[in-house]
Amino acid sequence: MPTLYEMVKEAVMSSGGTATNKEIIQYALTHYEHDNKQSMIDTINSASVNSLGRINYFFNQREVVEPREKYDFLFKLGRASVTLYNPAIHGIWGIKSVNGSFKVYRVDLQRTVGSSLVLYNLYSREDLLRIFGESEMTPTWRQSGIISVKTSEGDTLFFVTLGSQGIGEEWVDESGILRWHPQKHQKRSDPQIQRFKESNNRGDLIYLFIRVEGDKKYYYAGTLKYLSTVTNTDDRIFFNWQISPWPPNQTFSSNIVKKVPTDVKLEVLTQTSFEEEERTEKIVKGLSPDDVANRLRSLSPNPDEYIVINGKRLKRDLVAISLIKQNRGFKCQICGVSIKKENGGLYIEGAHIKAKSLGGKEEPKNILVLCPNHHKEFDYGSRVVLELNENLIRFNLNGNEYTVSLKIVV
Ligand SMILES: [Zn+2]
Structure with a gap:
């Protein structure tokens, strides 16, 4: 009797390398009288390199940078069909540990991103589209300030354009704190807002790209760590993010960093003597x-x-x-x-x-x-x-x- 993994692999191969979950379950029943559907689904999910939920299986709760023959042999095509995993076609998928939890990610892309992004260099959105391996310029890519990286769940490209006049409502201060407010319609119950608040624990990488109004390109300024939020009486929410690493280089400092008066920063009474x-x-x-x-x-x-x-x-x-x-x-x-x-x-x-x-x-x-x-x-x-x-x-x-x-x- 083969193991469940062997059964699944055999089933997919017998249908020419691509199969639906239904076909795999049927194969196990016909050939091995195995009638436990859920165990087959679990096996398919745990062996699919791009299935984000696979980290729930104990043998996936470890760092993986090279595909393992036994556990990493399927690639999910849609909700209920898989094909045999081919790193040359699908990319190298792995598992990384961040703050005590595990995440599925593209090992090869992370390497590309790591070597392509240089701190305080300037990038256009098109440059980043290429670096992060996105295939098309979707409307999100053209307009939104927050873009999810498809190949690593929770990782985000965070675009900020600071006003060119005065301090405004958003700024980077001398201690590396980014004051940022989401769009007016995004209240504190918004799922994206909630996700940001939990980003440190989840180990989400939030890449900061920042410029001043009128600039064409963005500085890559490292990643953001969540510090705190303040909600005003009109339910508008403000985020304090810590930029990491800090301090930055001279160019970034003189173009982006502002001296923010304490009274503005604290939003409290001006300190009279x-x-x-x-x-x-x-x-x-x-x-x-x-x-x-x-x-x-x-x-x-x-x-x-x-x-x-x-x-x-x-x-x-x-x-x-x-x-x-x-x-x-x-x-x-x-x-x-x-x-x-x-x-x-x-x-x-x-x-x-x-x-x-x-x-x-x-x-x-x-x-x-x-x-x-x-x-x-x-x-x-x-x-x-x-x-x-x-x-x-x-x-x-x-x-x-x-x-x-x-x-x-x-
Ligand atoms: Zn008290």
Whole structure:
């Protein structure tokens, strides 16, 4: 009695080198009275070099760079038919290990890609089409910024065109972080967005090609590692990617990298001098709780205004934040912590819900009072706002859900 592998191989050869699953199953039944259909299907899938699911079989859970005679002898033609695998025609298919899981890929193409792509060299889309072994210029290739590499599941060509004026909404900063936002219709539930968030664990290679508006060709800048996403209240999502390797060469640096001001980067309050902030807090501290609540209720909507308290002229933004901190007891609204200062006062921070750079104002419904740890987590962590109104904000931060009151305490 031959093994299942021998049976399958024999069946395919007896039909002239190409067979449907049905024909193979029928052959095993007729010649060997083998009636377990599922075992035949499993054998076909596990032996097909281009079947992405074959990594689920234990003997495929290892690195393969040369076809093995026993296990790598079929090539899938469609959903339910196979032909005998011929590396000269079909290319060299193998299995690689990435971050503890396995992936089916084209060994020969990876070699070509590896030797053809040179960091910080310039490439047109046509160049890349050739390098990645794609046979035609499909509409995706012409238009989309995100192109899946057909020969290695999950690997992606990532095209970015930065605006030529100012910093804009997308940039590469000096630490190699690419700030990027998908198209408006791509919300956080979009499968591609989800896939990107899991790309590090899956070991997906995301090749970055980047240029400035008006350039014809793209720099090849290495690969992207997922860092975090920020979702705004209007459900737009922003990605922070780490470019690897980093730092880049001089040409790339001077053409692509921007000095991004911290306030834009953090999307938080412009860092006013600490002294000015402290002076404001001291003065606001002298107000009665009722006075604080009344002043919050009648805050001027004009962000550039100055407010006079006890004869002192103070910036409206700083006053507003101080009033909110005072009104909420100088405690982190997530963990309740406040930091004691040497002079006996308390230290706490004000975090914008809608970023100042996006028009978010210093008013009770847009400010959270947070400790430094939670402030940074709020800015850099994976954040999804679930509910936001005058009274409260409900959000998910790195997997934890919080509901925080935004009301004026009376
Ligand atoms: Zn906290």
